[in-house]
Amino acid sequence: MKLRARVAAHTAIMMVLAVTMLAAWPVRGAEQETADSWLLKLGPALNMTTYRGIFVYSRGDQVSSMMIAHRYRDGRVEERLVLQDGANGEILRRGNQVLCVLPEHGRIHLDQVIPSGPFGEAFASQRVPVGAWYQPELLGDDRIAGYPTVVIGLRPRDEHRYGYRLWMEKHTGLLLKSHVRQDGEVLEHFQFTMLEITNDLPDSEFEIESGVEVREVTPDLPVSDKPGEMDGWALGWKPEGFLPAAAPRTDRGQAVAFSDGLATFSVFVEPASGVDMPQGASRVGATTIYMHYASPGPEDARERFLITVVGEIPPRTAMRVAQSVTVDDSNALARTLMD
Known part of the structure; x- marks a missing residue:
């Protein structure tokens, strides 16, 4: 798989799962909370707030916006996102099932949610001790999209991860804005520009747009049901706190994903012939x-x-991870490509 496809694979995972980071929980009042208690609210990712809005996401010089409708009803999360820039596209989530509707690819079902981006639901449900790897601190109050927020800083406890700054709505705990930071520089930025927190949303807001032509297709990135499995190769080092998570399979090799509850990285191994x-x-x-x-x-x-x-993860960390990979059984690796 070419580099562009590798990056697209990880980016697609981020796009699908970044939407699951918008988790919310009832709180007692911001004045009674500490940074640690706010951080604990992010862990379970119960997604129990109902809202609609538009958010922007910037990474480097790339900026995109999405419209989102989200509700929690009868014990299940439902969510619909509509791309606001470039080509038409939608993402519909019902519980743990995610349906991507993209003009070039038709409908793509993802049977498992792969954790990526801050507070991915599937991984956070394992109650990863994020506080063990980041030092939380209260930074004050702010106002985002018309709602009062508390600002939480997360300072990395080692050099193998970035820092974060979170803006959480005071009454629900909903994440309204976030920064990924390094040495004072903002590397990535997420923020609601329009938001309405409400009691309920109609079913019509969770239906695929009728004008979008779709067809059933085989997913380009089927998901491994054995997270962290490496057949024919081994990973000699990874930063402390990063645990295996579900990862996409590819048509040329294997991929394994790891997350510390906030950051995620994927390791792809493929034959280099013709590459x-x-x-x-x-x-x-x-x-x-x-x-x-x-x-x-x-x-x-x-x-x-x-x-x-x-x-x-920082470039030096990615380099150390990649250089620690050893291929110990190329025949076993080749067999996985034929499965």
Whole structure:
């Protein structure tokens, strides 16, 4: 798979799952809360607030906006997002099922939600101790999209992750704005520009637009049912606190995703035959892409594998992860490609 497809794969995961980060919980009042207690509200990601609105998401010089309708009813989350820029596209979520409607690809079902971006629901439900890897602090009050918010800072406890700044609505805990930061620089920015928190939304707001032509297609990125499984290769190092999560399979190799509850990175391993990509790192916003070649051993030096790490981690961290990958059984890896 080419670099553009690798980045698109991880970006698509982020797009689908970034919407699940908008979690909300009842609170006792901002004046009674500490930074730690606010952070605990993000963990379970129950998504129990009903709202509609428009948010913008910027990464580097890329800016996009989405319209969202979200509700929690009868114990199930329902959510619909409509792209506001570029080509038409929609994402519809019902519980753990996600349907992407894209003009070029028709309908794509994702049977599992892959954690990515801040507070991905599927991973946060495992109650990852985010506070073990980030130091939370109260930074004051603000107002976003007409709603009062409390501002929480998350300072990384090591050099292997970025920092975050969160704006949470005072009465529901809904995340209204977030920054991914490094050394005072904002690398990525999410923010509601229009928001209405309400008691209920009609069914009509969760129906695919009738004018969009769709067809059933096989997902380009089927999801592995064995998170963290590496067959034929091994990962020698990863930052402390990053645990295996569900990951997409590809038609040329394997992928494994890891998350610490806030940040996510994916490791792709594929045969390098016919692939001529430069080694090294590049970064768009907070997303690093690091490419590295590896061989099973000196006797198999001509049999190369391309290791790609894509995720919201610093370039030095991505480099260390990629260079720790070893291919110990190329035959086993080849068998997984035929499954």
